[in-house]
Amino acid sequence: MKRVMALAAAVAAVGVGWSCQVAADPPRAAGGMTLEQLVESLDRNANGCIDREEGRNYTSRRFHALDANGDSSVDASEAPPGAEESPEARPVSLEQWQDAYRARFTEVDVDRSGCITLDEIKTRPAAGGR
Numbered sequence: 001m002k003r004v005m006a007l008a009a010a011v012a013a014v015g016v017g018w019s020c021q022v023a024a025d026p027p028r029a030a031g032g033m034t035l036e037q038l039v040e041s042l043d044r045n046a047n048g049c050i051d052r053e054e055g056r057n058y059t060s061r062r063f064h065a066l067d068a069n070g071d072s073s074v075d076a077s078e079a080p081p082g083a084e085e086s087p088e089a090r091p092v093s094l095e096q097w098q099d100a101y102r103a104r105f106t107e108v109d110v111d112r113s114g115c116i117t118l119d120e121i122k123t124r125p126a127a128g129g130r
């Protein structure tokens with residue numbers, strides 16, 4: 001289970017605070033799903049990997065799901081900063097959230113194909129996995 005969660009952190013290259021959110025607010029996508037199922041659920045065009053747009057759609061949904069009071073900003077009470085973030089990472093706007101996502105995507109997409117495969121997710125060191 002721990003492995004799935006750590007890998008889930010990488011999956012969407014979700015970025016901002018994911019590992020923490022897993023503890024505080026289990027994302028639906030990771031609930032009881034295997035990594036394979038998670039990738040499959042994000043891989044809308046079924047080409048076997050998660051491209052930037054597929055990942056971005058997912059991070060947008062996550063952002064809005066976390067923004068409980070709907071003010072287009074996610075603050076610390078809605079999603080505490082993750083292990084890799086500084087306390088100043090909150091509140092975060094959707095734009096900042098997406099910037100962080102793009103950076104994470106590039107980090108996970110080791111072969112720079114613009115599409116994240118299951119292998120890339122699996123071989124990536126777990127985010128905040130201490």
Ligand SMILES: [Ca+2]
Binds near residue numbers: 043044049054
């Ligand atoms: Ca795809």
Ligand SMILES: [Ca+2]
Binds near residue numbers: 071073074078
């Ligand atoms: Ca908010």
